[in-house]
Amino acid sequence: MARKRQMKLSAYLVGTGMHAGSWRLEQAHPGASIDIDYYRRLVQTAERGKFDIAFLADSLAINDQSHPNILNRFEPITLIAALAGATSRIGLVATASTSYIEPFNLARLFMSADHISKGRVGWNIVTTRDLSGSTARNFGASTHPELALRYQKAAEFVNVVRGLWDSWEDDAFIFNKETGVVFDPNKLHRIRHKGEFFEVEGPLNIARSPQGHPVLVQAGNSEPGQQFAAQIGEIIFAIKFNFEDARQYYQAFKERIVSFGRNPDDVYILQGISPVIGATEEEARLKLKRLERLLPDDTIMGFLADYFRELDLSRFTPETASKEAGLHTLNAIHPDYRKHQPVIIRENPTLREVYSLIIGSFSGDHLIGTPEKIADTLEKWFLEGAADGFMLMSPALPDGLEEFIDRVVPILQQRGLFKKDYEGTTLREHFGLPVPPNRFCRQTV
Amino acid sequence: MARKRQMKLSAYLVGTGMHAGSWRLEQAHPGASIDIDYYRRLVQTAERGKFDIAFLADSLAINDQSHPNILNRFEPITLIAALAGATSRIGLVATASTSYIEPFNLARLFMSADHISKGRVGWNIVTTRDLSGSTARNFGASTHPELALRYQKAAEFVNVVRGLWDSWEDDAFIFNKETGVVFDPNKLHRIRHKGEFFEVEGPLNIARSPQGHPVLVQAGNSEPGQQFAAQIGEIIFAIKFNFEDARQYYQAFKERIVSFGRNPDDVYILQGISPVIGATEEEARLKLKRLERLLPDDTIMGFLADYFRELDLSRFTPETASKEAGLHTLNAIHPDYRKHQPVIIRENPTLREVYSLIIGSFSGDHLIGTPEKIADTLEKWFLEGAADGFMLMSPALPDGLEEFIDRVVPILQQRGLFKKDYEGTTLREHFGLPVPPNRFCRQTV
Incomplete structure (x- = not known):
């Protein structure tokens, strides 16, 4: 645990909060999900609390039963691009599906946001669950692909995106004003991908960012989802409702990571929590x-x-x-x-x-109570092998986030479980994640 | 000309400038096209000059011959989302093609940016020219569709996007905390589009913005392009190299607008200019x-x-x-x-x-010289029926923009040809363009 002696914290930001009744609270701002000033304050609050990540979920279809906070909301990639200018350190993770966009477009959107934020972006990769077919019908597809197929496609999609992100070697641009040479053509690469689902030639018209690639986040829960996450995820987001389930999942998932030849310390498992904080239980x-x-x-x-x-x-x-x-x-x-x-x-x-x-x-009884009780739960989960950190899914926002920062975070900091300030500036630096090597670079010998 | 007594100005922002040699100028910042702080300063300069629009072009493929400023650059929708926070009045127009993205995704991205900017966004609609096929090969298409087909597809695409933008009537959200009613389901609409190129059910998961819809910008030059622009464009961007060509184009285009039953005063023609300004000729x-x-x-x-x-x-x-x-x-x-x-x-x-x-x-001799000469040219084009305004395509940035604002704009303001300050806050307000009615609303009788 040497490298990961401190837990990571991510704030799941969604309108008035995770709870579908939260918009009816007296103090709630029901139009929050479409108010950019509100989101700026929210992400600035999370940054004040030294959170590693502000996390934005997504969906591609709504119906009459949808959660009030997702009926009318920002598209998350444009949102993180906007939030980048309101913050300077916190990581910004946007959700996007591999099932309904071209890899070239997605690669550009995320890399552009990563440059805009100077290397603070993550991509939460989803394949989209669509039981009613309403998502498919927004994209001219007669049926939504089934789970296993979605993950096969996702694996190829991510491979293409990562290849496109490597189009330019980091020292490709010369800009010699004397000679007029702009770049070294040997350091510009086309992936020339022809796969089962995609054909993409490249190159991408944007270079790697200060952190190389956006960080890959995954929350797959099904068997194919977990296999995919263990192969490519750098941050894993899970939701378990008690310590034993969380610990079992954590241990099994770390073993799965090892089975793919990866270092389990390079993959962070964040457990979703929805604490309800009071002065007394x-x-x-x-x-x-x-x-x-x-x-x-x-x-x-x-x-x-x-x-x-x-x-x-x-x-x-x-x-x-x-x-x-x-x-x-x-x-x-x-x-x-x-x-x-x-x-x-x-x-x-x-x-x-x-x-x-x-x-x-x-989230269960262990997360309802005083700040000390909640800190105790997080400490136990973190120290006893059930989590590398937590995704704070506050039932009500902004209150739940503010209370957590003002009352729980100081306890975690006092106990040495959470950092008192940012050390790096990129999202990879916050997690100690390596900058991905460029697949087209000749290895130095 | 009563309503349009003053010309409109748009700043075409691209790295070190339009001129492919501009990056080699002693003062040039060759990495400008990927420097968000540089773009923030640039758009703030344009706003200081009371420009109506900051315009971002785009392309979906590059090769060894590409202009140095487009090899490595921001994706324009994420860029305008980021620039929205650095400005408060100037319109933000991003270019996007109808040929290589799903209409549902594009509708969301633009409407999200429009909310982020509080109603200052425009969409410059292109269909993408791709003589070498390099764009098609980035999107798994064996060949790029030919011109006429591209515009047929674009017309259907824009119709779908505008329909999705109308998914929610402006007063659909009730948020009655007492009763728990979130919205009026009668005011949520599905377009249920089944066309030649697209099938899209809807609704969109984002409501109309403070200006209703993003403003539609078009620069089609071919015959099908001009027909398309005359039908749906609200701002037209053209490049003509002398007064007579510009005037002929302007007059013919306004007639074309009338032929579609539209009011020619609701469509603004901006002529592209690349002035070179000196204290003397x-x-x-x-x-x-x-x-x-x-x-x-x-x-x-x-x-x-x-x-x-x-x-x-x-x-x-x-x-x-x-x-x-x-x-x-x-x-x-x-x-x-x-x-x-x-x-x-x-x-x-x-x-x-x-x-x-x-x-x-x-741009020709008429745009090389003193600030007075350039102001004279713009005045003539504006007053004698060749332009409703101009797209400033500075050969070198930021200098060309700064010089224009410091030396030409004051002359235009003195002559009453250009506004001294913003009056409205949305892009539609800057142009006096009507808020588009919602296609699903029953007309009031």
Whole structure:
């Protein structure tokens, strides 16, 4: 653990927060998801808290059941380009899918943002889950490709993008004003890729950034997703609801990384957390209850009816226990459900709580309470091999982020678990990640 | 002319300037095209000069002959998103092609940038010219579609994008904290487009911006390009090398606009200019000569050999007259050449001058000289029906822009030809362009 003696922190920034009722809080700004000044303040807050990353999620389709914060929101690559100018140190990670954009366009967009931020960008690679086909229908595709195919395509896509990013060797540009020589043509490379899914000649019309390549982030949870992440991910984002699950996942994933011949210390696993912070445990619980009450019943039941299409939930209310609704014995068609079912069987939550669990705005008892309790949980997970750091998915924003920074971060810093200031300037430097070598460079002997 | 009593000004921002030798000037910063701080200063300078627009061009492929400023440069949509935070009034126009990106992605990127800038964005619509096929090969296409097909596709593309931009009616979001109602589902629309080239269901996951839609900019020069521009363009960008050509183009284009049932006053024609400014005419001429000498002979001859593939130019030098090289009688295959040939026949320039003419870093005698002479030219073109404004394509940056703002703009302001300050805040307000109605809104009766 020598190199990783301190945990990493990433702030998941989404409008009024992860909780679907957060926009109804008295202090909430419901138009937050489309207010650039709000996002600038949010990312500046995260930078004040010495966070390593501000993280922007994404999706390519919406419907009437979508979370209020994603119905109307910024496209994340343009957003990080804008946020770069409001900050100077924090890493900026944008989500983009490999399923619905040309690799040449994506390579350019991310590398451009990486230059704009002077080397602080990361790409959260997703392949897009699209059970209803609504994403496919936004892109003229009759059907969304199935999981395994999506990851095959993603692997080729990422390979093409990384090749394009290496089009120019770092010392290709000469700019000799005397002789008029602009660049050394031997240091400009075409990938000439002809693969199963893509044909791309290159070169890219933008050179490598101060950190070489944007950092690759991945959150694949399925088997093909985890294989892909273990091969190419530099930062892994997972969500586990208790220490034992998190530790098992962490250990298994690090072994998976080793199985691909990679150094497990070069890959950081961040566990998603949605803490609810109070001066006392009781205050924190009350706060969560208040949030839960802000979820309209039909939002919850509409979402669950869509998620559990194979069940008839029409007789139930959000207060029905999950066992009564048939969730404990369900062999769900939703691929996501497998990870939730053990928790649901163990704790028999109400349907309201099941909803929160699924949409990721609930993390379990160990993250509800005083700043000390939350710091204790993070310390345990970090020191006992369940996490290299955390993705803070605050139920309510900006409050949840501010409270965490003002009340939890100082404890972590005091305990030596988190840095007191940035040391480097690029995202790779924050994580001690190596600058990727240029694939076209002759190795020095 | 009542509404357009004042001319509009746009600054074409590209690294060290339009002139391919500009990077070799003693004061030039050859890495300018990838330096975000440089671009921030540049756009702030343009805003200091009360320019209506900062304009960013684009291309999707490069080769060894490419202009030094485009080999390694920002992707323009991420760039305008970043520049939005460094400015508060100037319009920001980014170029993007309709030939190599999904309309859903493009609609999002531009609308996101438009929100980030609070309604100051324009989209310069291009279809991409690709004589060598190098762009097509970056996108897995075996051949680049020919001109007429590209514009058919562009028309459908723009229609889809505008439809997606109207997904949300302006008052769709309710955010009633009491009742928990987020939006009125009757005010969320799917375009359900099934056309010849695209199938897109919608809705877009971002609402209309403070100016409704980004402003549509077009520079089509071919017959299908001009038809397309006259149908959908709000700002037209042309390059003509003398008053008579400019006036004829202007008059004919305004008639074309009328033929589509549009109000010609709702469409602004900006003429591209590359002025060379000196305290005296002689100083200006010397300045241009100095620039011309910075073009290496093989840059010029390599470019022209590629441009005039049907000629053998190997026996000639940049000082050869165009007539001797066979340019006057040439029936050129390059579609661009038709617009240059009359000038070339009339003036019999050297090949060096032909090169400058083609790459747009030379505007003719009427734009070389003192600030007064340049102001006189612009006044004449503006008042005598050849232009609604100008696109300043400075041969060298940042000097050309600074000189224009410090020495020409004050004269134009004194003469009442150009505004002394911004009145509105959106790009549409700068041009007095109407906010496009939402196509899905029931008309009020």
